[in-house]
Amino acid sequence: MWQKFLWPFALTLAAGLAIPFFLVLLADPYGVSPIRAISSEIVVPTQRRFIVADIIRSRRYDSFIVGTSTVNSINPGWLEAEFGGKFANVAVHGSTPYEQMRVLDLVLRQKPMPRMVILGLDDVWCSRVEPARYHPQAQFPDWLFEDWNLGHFSHLLNWRALELARRKLEISWSSSKKRLAPNGFNDDLPPDATWSLEKAVPRLTADVQRAMASVAMTSTATAHFPTVSLLDKSLGKRPTATRLLVVLMPTYLPQDAVVIAPDACKAMIADIVREHGGTTLDFMRPSAWTTDASNFWDRLHFRQAIAEMLPSRMRAGLEHRQSQDGLYQRLD
Numbered sequence: 001m002w003q004k005f006l007w008p009f010a011l012t013l014a015a016g017l018a019i020p021f022f023l024v025l026l027a028d029p030y031g032v033s034p035i036r037a038i039s040s041e042i043v044v045p046t047q048r049r050f051i052v053a054d055i056i057r058s059r060r061y062d063s064f065i066v067g068t069s070t071v072n073s074i075n076p077g078w079l080e081a082e083f084g085g086k087f088a089n090v091a092v093h094g095s096t097p098y099e100q101m102r103v104l105d106l107v108l109r110q111k112p113m114p115r116m117v118i119l120g121l122d123d124v125w126c127s128r129v130e131p132a133r134y135h136p137q138a139q140f141p142d143w144l145f146e147d148w149n150l151g152h153f154s155h156l157l158n159w160r161a162l163e164l165a166r167r168k169l170e171i172s173w174s175s176s177k178k179r180l181a182p183n184g185f186n187d188d189l190p191p192d193a194t195w196s197l198e199k200a201v202p203r204l205t206a207d208v209q210r211a212m213a214s215v216a217m218t219s220t221a222t223a224h225f226p227t228v229s230l231l232d233k234s235l236g237k238r239p240t241a242t243r244l245l246v247v248l249m250p251t252y253l254p255q256d257a258v259v260i261a262p263d264a265c266k267a268m269i270a271d272i273v274r275e276h277g278g279t280t281l282d283f284m285r286p287s288a289w290t291t292d293a294s295n296f297w298d299r300l301h302f303r304q305a306i307a308e309m310l311p312s313r314m315r316a317g318l319e320h321r322q323s324q325d326g327l328y329q330r331l332d
Contacts, residue, residue, distance in 0.1 A: 029164035030144055031057050032152045043180040044167045049099070052090040053144040055184045056106050061088035064107045066100060067120030069093040069188065070249045070300050073307040074120075076183045082315040083243075085115045089184040095140075097125055097227045098133045101234040102145045109147070113239040118314065119246045122300060123211075123284060126265035130226040189297055192304045200293060204252055207299035211260050225265045228272065235276040244278030245318055250306060252299045253290040270331035280331040281317040283310075287327045 029044055031054025041060075043051055056064065063085040065071050076087035090103055100119075107114055124131055134140045143155055155161065171179050180186050238244055248266060261284050270280040289295055289306060296302050313323070317330050 028054075029161060029168050030054060030141075030152075030156070032144070032148060032156075041182040042168055042172050043182060043184070044164050044171060045180050045186075046164060046167075047138065048090075048092045048184075049095075049138060049140050050144065050164070051180065052092060052103055052184060053106060053141075055088050055090055055182070056103075056110065058182070059110075060182065061086045062112070062114055063087045063116040063118075064114060065089050065091065065118040065120065066104050066107060067091050067249070068095050068100065068122055068300075070122055070302075071118075071120035071247075073187045073189055073301070073304065074310060075185050075187075075307075077185075078308065078311040079118065079314075082311045083116055087116075087183065091120075091184070093188070094135050094138060096131050096133060096135055097230050098131075099135065099140050101230050102140070102142065104234050105237060106145045108234070108237045108239065108242070114242050116243040116245070117238075119244070120249045121246060121269065122249055123251055123261040125227050125231070125269065126225055126261040127227060128224055187304075187307075189301060189304075195297065195303060197294060200297065203298050204254075204293050204296060208252065208254060211299060225268060228265065228268050231269065232272045232275075235272060235278070238276050238278075240277065244273065244276065245314060246273045246278055246280045247310075247314060248280070248282045248284040249300075250283040250287075250290050250295075250302050250310075252293065252296045253284075253286050254293075255286070255291060266331060274332070279318055281314060282329045282331050283313075283327065285326075285329060288325065289327055 030050065041058075043055065055061070061076075063079070063083065065074060065076070065079060065087060068091060070091075072089065072091040072093065074089060076089050079087040090107070092099060092103060095103070104117070104119065107117060141155070143152060235244070246269065248261065248269070251260070253260075266280075266282055266284075270282075273280045283289070289302070294303075295306050313328060317323070317328055320330070322330055
C-alpha cells in the first residue's frame, strides 16, 4: 500500500531537484558546467569572489590584472593600448593575500599560458603580522579556483546558485538588465565629479592614523614579513613565457606619516619577483601623486586621473626607464 504513495513521492522529489539543477547547469553562473547554454560573456553582478574564476576560464583573455579594489579602477582597455593583448580585470575587493594568490594561481594554470600578468600589491603585504587567510566578512569559494572535478557539482544545488542562474537567464533575455563587462571591469568608486576635498581630508586623516597606529603596535626591530612567502610560492608556478609585472600600488602618504611599507619589505618582494623573471615597480612611495590629498578617495583608492595615467607609467617602467619625476621607482 505504501508503495502507491512512495513512488509518486520519490518521482516528484527527483523532479523537484532535477529541474533547478538542470537550470543551474544550463545558465552556468560559475563557469563550471559542461553543458552551458548561455554565453560566458554575460556576467551577473555579485561578489567578485564568485565571478572572476569564470572570467579567467572563459579563454577570451590572454592577459590579466590581479589584485584588490585598488586595481579595480584600471580599465583593461587602457592596458591593451600600452601592452597589447586582450586584458581582463580580475580584481577581488578586500581580498586577503591568500585569496589574491588563489586568483593568481588559477590565472597561471590557464592553457594556453597567459601572455602577461600584472599583479597590484597593497601595503598589507608588508605587514609584520600575518593577515587572516580569508576576509572575515566575505565567503571565498575555494572550490571555484580548483581545476574542474566532479565535486564541483555538489556546489550547484543550493539557493545561491539557483538565484544566480535565474538572474543570468533574466539578463540574457533583457539588454536593459544590469550586467558586468565581460572583461571584469567595473569601477565601483563614486563618480569623480562627486569628489570634494572637504569630504576627502577627514577620511584620509583617519585612515592614515589607523594605519600608523597599527604599525606602532608591531615590532619594527626585525624585517619579518610573513605574507611575502605566499608570493614566492605562487610565482614559482609562472610559465616562463608569461610576462610578469608586479606593481606596488600608489597609497596616500602625507609627509608626516610613518613608513607603512618599509624598504626592506619592498626589497624582499622585488628579489622574489626578479627570481621568477618579473619586474617590480614601486609607486608606493612619496611623490607628487601620493602626497597630494586631491588624488585620493581614501588612503588606498586613487581617483580616475591617476588610474588613467598608471598604464602608461607601468609601460615606461617595464621598458627599463626610471621615472624622471619620481612617481615610481623600478626595483631592480
